Amino acid sequence: MLLRLLTLRFGVLPQGAHEHVESADADTLLRWSERVLTVATLDEVFR
Template structure:
């Protein structure tokens, strides 16, 4: 029984982490669109495949970079 509870907790944590990453990706995409206009096709897969740390790094740099190319170098 403890194994089942532990597995359920891990699954719940995983789902929460996925939801947080998806929300961070959605917010960053909105901010990028406001800053740089419509995003090029190549930018969307980069955002969708980024992990939470990468999304956080890009969000931190959005106000200091001059272009999407510069942002995605981080």
């Protein structure tokens, strides 16, 4: 679901974004999912 949200918000994702999401634990995925709503860039999601 996070990959879909990121794609809808930021367009085509770089491979690194897919790797971050696929290797993250549940708490991190939740935090990143919340950030999608408030940040301006993809890099900010993963900070």
